[in-house]
Amino acid sequence: MAVGRTLVFAQGKGGVGKTTLTSNTAALAASAGHRVLVIDLDQQGNVARDLGFPPNSGDDLMSSLLTAAPLPISKDVRPNLDVVAGGPAIGDAASVFASRSARGSSDLADVLEAKLRPIEADYDLILIDTPPGDRILVEAALSVALAVAIPTRMDEASIDGVTRIAERFLAVTPRNPQLRLAGVVLFAISSRTTRLERDVRNALAETLGDAAPVFTTRIRHLESAAADARRRGLLIHELEQAAVADRTARINALRNKTSLTDGLYARDASGLAEDYQELTRELLTRLIEIENEAVVTT
Amino acid sequence: MTIERPHLADAFKPQPTKKEPVDRSAGLAGLLPPPRRVTPPAAPAVEAPAEAAPAAGEKAPEPKPATAKKPRATAARPQATETDVTSNVAVYLEPDLLELVKTARRTRGLNYDDLTVEAFAAISDDTLRNHFTQTRTAQTSGGMPTRVRRPRGTSGIQIQLRLDGTQRAWLDQKQEEVGAPSRSALVAAALRLQLG
Ligand SMILES: Nc1ncnc2c1ncn2[C@@H]1O[C@H](COP(=O)(O)OP(=O)(O)OP(=O)(O)O)[C@@H](O)[C@H]1O
Numbered sequence: 480m481a482v483g484r485t486l487v488f489a490q491g492k493g494g495v496g497k498t499t500l501t502s503n504t505a506a507l508a509a510s511a512g513h514r515v516l517v518i519d520l521d522q523q524g525n526v527a528r529d530l531g532f533p534p535n536s537g538d539d540l541m542s543s544l545l546t547a548a549p550l551p552i553s554k555d556v557r558p559n560l561d562v563v564a565g566g567p568a569i570g571d572a573a574s575v576f577a578s579r580s581a582r583g584s585s586d587l588a589d590v591l592e593a594k595l596r597p598i599e600a601d602y603d604l605i606l607i608d609t610p611p612g613d614r615i616l617v618e619a620a621l622s623v624a625l626a627v628a629i630p631t632r633m634d635e636a637s638i639d640g641v642t643r644i645a646e647r648f649l650a651v652t653p654r655n656p657q658l659r660l661a662g663v664v665l666f667a668i669s670s671r672t673t674r675l676e677r678d679v680r681n682a683l684a685e686t687l688g689d690a691a692p693v694f695t696t697r698i699r700h701l702e703s704a705a706a707d708a709r710r711r712g713l714l715i716h717e718l719e720q721a722a723v724a725d726r727t728a729r730i731n732a733l734r735n736k737t738s739l740t741d742g743l744y745a746r747d748a749s750g751l752a753e754d755y756q757e758l759t760r761e762l763l764t765r766l767i768e769i770e771n772e773a774v775v776t777t
Numbered sequence: 778m779t780i781e782r783p784h785l786a787d788a789f790k791p792q793p794t795k796k797e798p799v800d801r802s803a804g805l806a807g808l809l810p811p812p813r814r815v816t817p818p819a820a821p822a823v824e825a826p827a828e829a830a831p832a833a834g835e836k837a838p839e840p841k842p843a844t845a846k847k848p849r850a851t852a853a854r855p856q857a858t859e860t861d862v863t864s865n866v867a868v869y870l871e872p873d874l875l876e877l878v879k880t881a882r883r884t885r886g887l888n889y890d891d892l893t894v895e896a897f898a899a900i901s902d903d904t905l906r907n908h909f910t911q912t913r914t915a916q917t918s919g920g921m922p923t924r925v926r927r928p929r930g931t932s933g934i935q936i937q938l939r940l941d942g943t944q945r946a947w948l949d950q951k952q953e954e955v956g957a958p959s960r961s962a963l964v965a966a967a968l969r970l971q972l973g
């Protein structure tokens with residue numbers, strides 16, 4: 480069953496923006512005053528990197544899943560934003576829980592639901608980042624979600640990944656009938672490929688039918704900003720501010736004929752920051768739409 | 778990725794630093810109403826954690842008229858009322874106090890809100906009042922001025938409490954009663970007296 484207002488980012492293909500979207504939408508929603516929890520179910524533990532805290536072993540999360548311990552929540556990593564960090568130890572979850580449920584004990588989805596239920600009322604929004612391939616982890620996340628958002632780039636392999644999530648989706652609906660598809664997010668889209676973008680949108684719209692939208696806002700391609708953000712542990716809207724300061728520093732360095740050692744690659748992250756702002760607005764609006772439907776039908 | 782040379786053109790353009798920083802949270806506030814259970818609750822609702830607690834162990838505060846008219850529903854929460862709206866309250870803690878608070882949080886598994894509620898339950902109004910009178914007189918005493926202590930709670934590192942309307946109103950009233958310069962100073966003082 481769905482827990483709280485939980486949104487999962489999932490995609491069968493790696494590197495399509497699941498983590499970046501999770502971190503940035505979470506932080507933007509939190510900055511607007513919503514209480515947000517991010518759960519990183521990926522052994523890569525990249526959420527920590529995006530938010531600028533040291534890599535986590537994932538041991539605490541893993542042992543919480545295996546014992547009665549509550550989820551290891553790091554409070555207020557940004558105002559209103561709490562995080563459960565993932566890390567390498569989570570890589571074992573699949574095999575551990577596969578053998579567990581073979582022995583008839585509760586599976587990962589049950590455990591996750593039990594851990595989240597007592598804290599669901601503490602948050603206006605719970606976002607879960609999932610690994611690209613791990614069936615058990617992805618299905619557990621979907622089992623507790625109200626909605627899933629699927630990011631994709633525009634290559635064929637990524638678009639195929641969208642259909643792979645549809646399979647996971649169907650596998651989970653018997654135990655979580657509330658799960659809905661929030662929509663598809665186009666990620667890292669170059670402004671030079673408008674015709675391609677239009678065709679991809681049309682193809683996706685056809686596949687999705689009236690089940691869900693392809694979100695109007697796409698996240699633009701800006702590798703320099705993405706690199707800066709992860710290197711500095713800043714979210715894109717934070718990088719936007721940093722880039723302004725960096726510009727001033729550049730100009731001063733130029734005036735004083737000194738050189739700038741640790742400048743940013745991105746000169747201006749404001750367009751990208753605006754994309755995230757708009758997308759977050761669309762996502763939250765869609766989530767409430769789904770929630771209201773769920774209330775009407777239950 | 779190539780590292781570009783500095784663009785000279787940039788230096789002569791109107792400087793972007795003069796621009797107001799864009800508030801990227803604009804338009805996002807208020808999009809999410811308070812969460813409600815989409816699923817029928819499996820068990821009877823767990824006790825509301827911090828909400829009713831500030832009054833515990835103390836005489837019931839005389840509620841301000843503004844908050845008095847809306848008693849909190851105890852079992853179900855059908856509609857969000859004024860007092861239901863939880864929002865952030867920033868509290869500034871001096872570094873040593875922050876360490877104490879963090880340690881308490883870690884060792885006892887309580888969050889900042891719980892610790893605050895607990896501190897107010899344990900510390901009497903008189904103690905708080907004394908605390909604030911002392912800080913004031915230290916600053917206004919005649920003769921050679923004593924080294925000016927920064928009024929506690931007005932500087933330091935920010936933590937956020939999540940408080941509902943009832944709790945915020947309670948704090949405001951207490952601030953007046955004990956003569957605290959601000960909400961933040963009041964909470965910091967309570968935490969210091971309890972943990973320090
Ligand atoms: N706006 C952008 N334009 C181009 N590349 C970007 C942009 N934002 C992020 N990236 C890059 O895309 C890559 C993948 O991003 P991310 O880690 O969010 O994807 P993911 O789906 O979580 O990956 P994984 O499946 O490995 O967990 C990263 O290398 C990141 O630097």
Ligand SMILES: [Mg+2]
Nearest residue numbers: 497498521525
């Ligand atoms: Mg990822």
